[in-house]
Amino acid sequence: MHPTADLRPDPDALLAAARSSERGRLKVFLGAAPGVGKTYAMLAGAARLRRAQVDVAVGVVETHGRAETEALIAGLEVLPRRQTLYRGTVLDEFDIDAALARRPALLVVDELAHTNAPDSRHPKRYQDVEELLAAGIDVWTAVNIQHVEGLSDVVSRITGATVRETIPDTVIERAEEVVVVDITPAELIARLAEGRIYLPETARRAAQGFFKPGNLTALRELALRRTADRVDDQMIDHLRANAIQGAWPSAERLMVCVGADPSSEAVVRAAARIASGLNAPWTAVTLERIGREVADAQALRRIDDVLELAERLGADTRRLAGRDLVEEITGYARRNNITQIVIGRSKPARWPGPWGAAGLTDALLRRASDIAVHVVVGEGPPKPAATAGRRDATDAAALTRGVLGAVAAVGCAVACGLLTTRFMALPEVPMLFLAAVLVTAVTLGVWPAVAAAMLAFLSYNFFFIPPVYSFTVAEPREVLSLAVFLLVAVTTGGLAGRVRENAEAAKKRILTIQALYDLSRKLSGATQLDDVLWVVARQAAEAVRGQVVILLPGSGTAEARRDLQVRAAFPPEDALQPGDAAAARWAYDRGEAAGWRTATLPDARLRFLPIRTARGTMGVLGFEPADRAREIPSDDARAFAALLDQAGISLERAALVAQARAGEALAERERLQATLLSSLSHDLRTPLSSILGAVTSLRGYGDRMPAGDRADLLAAVEEETRKLARFVANLLDMTRVEAGMLDLRRGWMDVEEVAAAAAARARRAFPARTLDLSIPDDLPLVRGDAGLFEQVVFNLLDNADKYSAPGTPTRLALRADGPSVAVTVEDRGCGIPPADLDRVFGKFTRLGEGDGRPAGTGLGLAIAKGVVEALGGTIRAESPAAEGRGTRFVVRLPVSETEPGHPRLLAGAEG
Known part of the structure; x- marks a missing residue:
C-alpha cells in the first residue's frame, strides 16, 4: 500500500x-x-x-x-x-x-x-x-x-x-x-x-x-x-x-488505462479479451494531470473514440484527474477492488518525466505491488503527416515567440543594470534578472522562463562578474553565487510558469462551467421542443463560433420518420445541401460523426454529430466553425461535447413532457367519455323507464283506470319527455360550443322579456318551486341571441332547483350595473365549497345531490358559460349567498349602443 x-x-x-x-x-x-x-x-x-x-x-x-x-x-x-x-x-x-x-x-x-x-x-x-x-x-x-x-x-x-x-x-x-x-x-x-x-x-x-x-x-x-x-x-x-484498501482477490475486476496515444485502441481490445476470458467486469479510465491541458482537439477526440469503443465492448468508463497520476490509478483500483490493471507502452520516454525516463508504466509497476499489471506493447498507427506538420509549425511558432520574449526581458534587465551601476553601486543586480525571469514566466510560460533563466545566468556573468565582458570567473565565491543564481532563477521561473498555466486552465474551466450552467438554467425553463432546440442551437453556435443546424426525424408514417428535417438553425437555414444531407443521415443511422474533417463524407460543408440519449439517437447536430482552416480548441471541443450531452437530455425531457401531456389529454378524454356514458345510462334510462311504464299501464289498463289516474300518467309521460328533450338539447348545445359552431343571432335583445320567458318555463318545469322575480322596467337593451340566453337563464334556474331543498325559494333578479346588465340567480341550497367555485363550470362536473335528487348531467353550467362568453359577457359563482347558505350565479352582458326606433327609446325621447 x-x-x-x-x-x-x-x-x-x-x-x-x-x-x-x-x-x-x-x-x-x-x-x-x-x-x-x-x-x-x-x-x-x-x-x-x-x-x-x-x-x-x-x-x-x-x-x-x-x-x-x-x-x-x-x-x-x-x-x-x-x-x-x-x-x-x-x-x-x-x-x-x-x-x-x-x-x-x-x-x-x-x-x-x-x-x-x-x-x-x-x-x-x-x-x-x-x-x-x-x-x-x-x-x-x-x-x-x-x-x-x-x-x-x-x-x-x-x-x-x-x-x-x-x-x-x-x-x-x-x-x-x-x-x-x-x-x-x-x-x-x-x-x-x-x-x-x-x-x-x-x-x-x-x-x-x-x-x-x-x-x-x-x-x-x-x-x-x-x-x-x-x-x-x-x-x-x-x-x-472500514477504510480497507484492496485488492481482495475474491473476484476478478479489470481496469484499463487509456489516453490520446494511438495504441490505446489496441490496449482496450486486449483488455476486452482478458476480461472475456476471465468473465470479469472491467472499467476503462482516462487520466488527466491537473495543470496540463490536452494537446489539441484531435487528441481529445481520440480519447472519446477509445472510451466509446470500450463501452461498446462492455466496459464502464471513468475520467480521473490529479497531480500524481500513479496515485490516482492505484487509489481508484484499491477503492473499487480492482485486481488487474491493463496499460499500454508504445515506446520509451524521450525526456525524463515526473517518474523518470521509464515513464508512467514502470512507475505503476513499482507502486502497484499488490495488483497485477498487464503491459500491452505496440507502436500504434502513425499520425497523419498533415496533422504532424501543423502541430510542428504551431510548436515552432510558439517556441520562437517564447525565445524572443526571453531575450527581450533579459536584454531589458541588462540595460537597466548597466545604466544603474554607471551612476551608483548596486549590490542587488541579480534581482533585476530574477524579475526578468518571473515576468517571462508569468507572460509566456514555463519553457520561455527556463530559457530566460539560462540567458540571465550568462548575461549576469558576462556583464557584471569580474572580469566583465568575458565568461571567465575570477573569484571562486562568484562560482557559487552564479550556481545559486541559476538554481533560483530556473526554480522560480518554472514555478511561476506553472502557476500561470494553472491559472489559465482554471479560468478556462470556470468559463466552461459557467457556460454549461447558463445552458442548464435556460434548458430547465424550456419544456416545449422548439424552445429547447432554439436554446441548444444558439449555445452551440457560440461554442464553435460558427453555424449550427439541428435535424430531427419527422413524425407520422414510417417513411416520414426516416426523413430528417431541419428543426432549428443559427443563423437560420431551411435546407441542406445534398452532401450535408447524406452526412446527416449517416450520423443518425450509424450513431457516428460524419462530414467535415471525419472519415465519412469529409467533403461535406458541416460536421454532424449524433444526439444520443438512453432511448437511442434522437437527432443530429451539424456545425461549421468560423475558421475552417484550424481545428476547434480542446477546451471548446470539450465544452461542445458536454453541450451535446445536455442537448440529448433536454430533448428527451421535452419528448417525455409531450408524451405526458398527450397521456393526460387521453386520460381526460377517457374520463369524459366514461362520464358521458354514465350520464347517458342514467339520464336516458330513467325517463325512458318512466315513459315505458306509463305507456304500458295505459295500454293495458287505460280503459279501466279512473280519469284522474290516466291524466297523471299522461302528465308523467309529458314531464319525462320534456326532461329527455332538455337533455338532448344540452348535449347538442355543448357539442356546438366545443366545436366553435355556436350559431349566434346577434339581434337586439330585451333582457326583461328573456328572463320572464325563462321564469315561466321554469314554473312549468318545477311547479313546486317558489320563484321570486325582481325585474325593473328601465333596463337597457343588449345585443345577443334571445333564444340561447333564455336557455342560459333556464339552466341556472334548473341548477338551483336541483341543489336546494323543496319549499325554499329561488330568486331571479335583473339590474343595470354600469356598462352592463347583471342577471342574478340565487338559491338557498347547500352551497359550493370555495375550491370548487370555478370547477362547477367544467363539463360533466357534478358536486353532489340535492335533497336526494340526482345532480344531472353536469352540462348545464358548462353550456351557460360557453354561451355567455360567446355573447361577450362573464359568469361567476358566489357561495355562500346569504345567511351562510346558498349559491349565487351572476351573469353580466355588455350594454350595446341604443338603436333608433325602438319603442322604449321613442318613449324616453317623447318624455
Missing part, C-alpha cells in the same frame, strides 16, 4: 450504514424456480429463532398444500389475514396494519412479488415490506429469480413464458442478506414428478413447458450470478466503510 494513500472510511458508505441501522433488516430467500424449497428453508430458520426465544410471527405464507411446509407453520404465531371481496371472490390478503400493531422482532412474509387486491394500501407486496422495514421490523421473504424485473425479459426469452409479477432490482440490492436455496435440475424435476410441487395435471404441463432441464439450468445460473453480484457489492461497501 502506498504510504500516502487516504485511509479514511468512505463517507457515503458510512452514511449508508447509518441509514440502514435505523431500518429493519431484509433477508431474501432466492430460488431459481418454484419448488426448490425457499419457503421451507425460510420457515425452518424462523422456527429455530423461535426456539431461541426470538419474537417471530408469520404475516403470510403460501404452503400450496405441502404437508412438510404446513408442519413448520404449526409452531409459529400466524397473524390474521385481511379478507376482501374482489369480482365476487373473497380473497385473503396480508394485513399490514395488523403486522404494524403486533410489531414482532421478525416477520415472515412469503411471495414477495405478489400483487395485492385493488383496495389494499399498496399495489404490490414488496411495498408492504418496505413499510415494515421503515418501521424497524426485520423481514424474511422469498422470491424466484424470474420475478426480478431486470431479468424478467431474459427469463421470458429462455423459457418462453411471460413474467407478469415483478419486483424492482433495488429490492435485492438493498437486502442485507440474500440466501440462494438451490437444488439440481434433476432433483427438482423428480420432485415435480412426485407431486410435491403441483397437482398431477398441472405438474404434467409444467414438465412439458417451464420445467425443462435447460430452462432450469439457465435459471439456476441467473440466481447464483445475481446473488454473487450482491455479495460482491456488500464486500466493496465493507471495504469502503
Whole structure:
C-alpha cells in the first residue's frame, strides 16, 4: 500500500450504514424456480429463532398444500389475514396494519412479488415490506429469480413464458442478506414428478413447458450470478466503510488505462479479451494531470473514440484527474477492488518525466505491488503527416515567440543594470534578472522562463562578474553565487510558469462551467421542443463560433420518420445541401460523426454529430466553425461535447413532457367519455323507464283506470319527455360550443322579456318551486341571441332547483350595473365549497345531490358559460349567498349602443 494513500472510511458508505441501522433488516430467500424449497428453508430458520426465544410471527405464507411446509407453520404465531371481496371472490390478503400493531422482532412474509387486491394500501407486496422495514421490523421473504424485473425479459426469452409479477432490482440490492436455496435440475424435476410441487395435471404441463432441464439450468445460473453480484457489492461497501484498501482477490475486476496515444485502441481490445476470458467486469479510465491541458482537439477526440469503443465492448468508463497520476490509478483500483490493471507502452520516454525516463508504466509497476499489471506493447498507427506538420509549425511558432520574449526581458534587465551601476553601486543586480525571469514566466510560460533563466545566468556573468565582458570567473565565491543564481532563477521561473498555466486552465474551466450552467438554467425553463432546440442551437453556435443546424426525424408514417428535417438553425437555414444531407443521415443511422474533417463524407460543408440519449439517437447536430482552416480548441471541443450531452437530455425531457401531456389529454378524454356514458345510462334510462311504464299501464289498463289516474300518467309521460328533450338539447348545445359552431343571432335583445320567458318555463318545469322575480322596467337593451340566453337563464334556474331543498325559494333578479346588465340567480341550497367555485363550470362536473335528487348531467353550467362568453359577457359563482347558505350565479352582458326606433327609446325621447 502506498504510504500516502487516504485511509479514511468512505463517507457515503458510512452514511449508508447509518441509514440502514435505523431500518429493519431484509433477508431474501432466492430460488431459481418454484419448488426448490425457499419457503421451507425460510420457515425452518424462523422456527429455530423461535426456539431461541426470538419474537417471530408469520404475516403470510403460501404452503400450496405441502404437508412438510404446513408442519413448520404449526409452531409459529400466524397473524390474521385481511379478507376482501374482489369480482365476487373473497380473497385473503396480508394485513399490514395488523403486522404494524403486533410489531414482532421478525416477520415472515412469503411471495414477495405478489400483487395485492385493488383496495389494499399498496399495489404490490414488496411495498408492504418496505413499510415494515421503515418501521424497524426485520423481514424474511422469498422470491424466484424470474420475478426480478431486470431479468424478467431474459427469463421470458429462455423459457418462453411471460413474467407478469415483478419486483424492482433495488429490492435485492438493498437486502442485507440474500440466501440462494438451490437444488439440481434433476432433483427438482423428480420432485415435480412426485407431486410435491403441483397437482398431477398441472405438474404434467409444467414438465412439458417451464420445467425443462435447460430452462432450469439457465435459471439456476441467473440466481447464483445475481446473488454473487450482491455479495460482491456488500464486500466493496465493507471495504469502503472500514477504510480497507484492496485488492481482495475474491473476484476478478479489470481496469484499463487509456489516453490520446494511438495504441490505446489496441490496449482496450486486449483488455476486452482478458476480461472475456476471465468473465470479469472491467472499467476503462482516462487520466488527466491537473495543470496540463490536452494537446489539441484531435487528441481529445481520440480519447472519446477509445472510451466509446470500450463501452461498446462492455466496459464502464471513468475520467480521473490529479497531480500524481500513479496515485490516482492505484487509489481508484484499491477503492473499487480492482485486481488487474491493463496499460499500454508504445515506446520509451524521450525526456525524463515526473517518474523518470521509464515513464508512467514502470512507475505503476513499482507502486502497484499488490495488483497485477498487464503491459500491452505496440507502436500504434502513425499520425497523419498533415496533422504532424501543423502541430510542428504551431510548436515552432510558439517556441520562437517564447525565445524572443526571453531575450527581450533579459536584454531589458541588462540595460537597466548597466545604466544603474554607471551612476551608483548596486549590490542587488541579480534581482533585476530574477524579475526578468518571473515576468517571462508569468507572460509566456514555463519553457520561455527556463530559457530566460539560462540567458540571465550568462548575461549576469558576462556583464557584471569580474572580469566583465568575458565568461571567465575570477573569484571562486562568484562560482557559487552564479550556481545559486541559476538554481533560483530556473526554480522560480518554472514555478511561476506553472502557476500561470494553472491559472489559465482554471479560468478556462470556470468559463466552461459557467457556460454549461447558463445552458442548464435556460434548458430547465424550456419544456416545449422548439424552445429547447432554439436554446441548444444558439449555445452551440457560440461554442464553435460558427453555424449550427439541428435535424430531427419527422413524425407520422414510417417513411416520414426516416426523413430528417431541419428543426432549428443559427443563423437560420431551411435546407441542406445534398452532401450535408447524406452526412446527416449517416450520423443518425450509424450513431457516428460524419462530414467535415471525419472519415465519412469529409467533403461535406458541416460536421454532424449524433444526439444520443438512453432511448437511442434522437437527432443530429451539424456545425461549421468560423475558421475552417484550424481545428476547434480542446477546451471548446470539450465544452461542445458536454453541450451535446445536455442537448440529448433536454430533448428527451421535452419528448417525455409531450408524451405526458398527450397521456393526460387521453386520460381526460377517457374520463369524459366514461362520464358521458354514465350520464347517458342514467339520464336516458330513467325517463325512458318512466315513459315505458306509463305507456304500458295505459295500454293495458287505460280503459279501466279512473280519469284522474290516466291524466297523471299522461302528465308523467309529458314531464319525462320534456326532461329527455332538455337533455338532448344540452348535449347538442355543448357539442356546438366545443366545436366553435355556436350559431349566434346577434339581434337586439330585451333582457326583461328573456328572463320572464325563462321564469315561466321554469314554473312549468318545477311547479313546486317558489320563484321570486325582481325585474325593473328601465333596463337597457343588449345585443345577443334571445333564444340561447333564455336557455342560459333556464339552466341556472334548473341548477338551483336541483341543489336546494323543496319549499325554499329561488330568486331571479335583473339590474343595470354600469356598462352592463347583471342577471342574478340565487338559491338557498347547500352551497359550493370555495375550491370548487370555478370547477362547477367544467363539463360533466357534478358536486353532489340535492335533497336526494340526482345532480344531472353536469352540462348545464358548462353550456351557460360557453354561451355567455360567446355573447361577450362573464359568469361567476358566489357561495355562500346569504345567511351562510346558498349559491349565487351572476351573469353580466355588455350594454350595446341604443338603436333608433325602438319603442322604449321613442318613449324616453317623447318624455
